[in-house]
Amino acid sequence: MAKVVVWGSLKPHTGGKTIVEIEAKNVGELLARLGETYPGLQSQIKRGVSVSIDGLIYREGWLEPLKPDSEVFLLPRMTGG
Helix, strand or coil: CEEEEECHHHHHHHCCCCEEEECCCEHHHHHHHHHHHCHHHHHHHHHCEEEEECCEEECCCCCCECCCCCEEEEEECCCCC
16 A cells, blocks of 8 residues: 655645555556545645655656555645746
8 A cells, every 4th residue: 555645734634644545556546545535635636736756746647656665745736836
């Protein structure tokens, strides 16, 4: 299972949990399962989130694969230049 660290304003949507574990093969599946497990996250996921996998940030890497031991950070979408 991937360990997902929920950051900042997203944390209240997981009942205050900072770390959750989700079984997923890629980022798209991870986000879908997060939305199913924590319905409060669904609207934020639809608006857009940034995902960091093992230290690399992806804005739209839906097919980016996850390893069973991946460390994933879920962040509110980062904008700017």
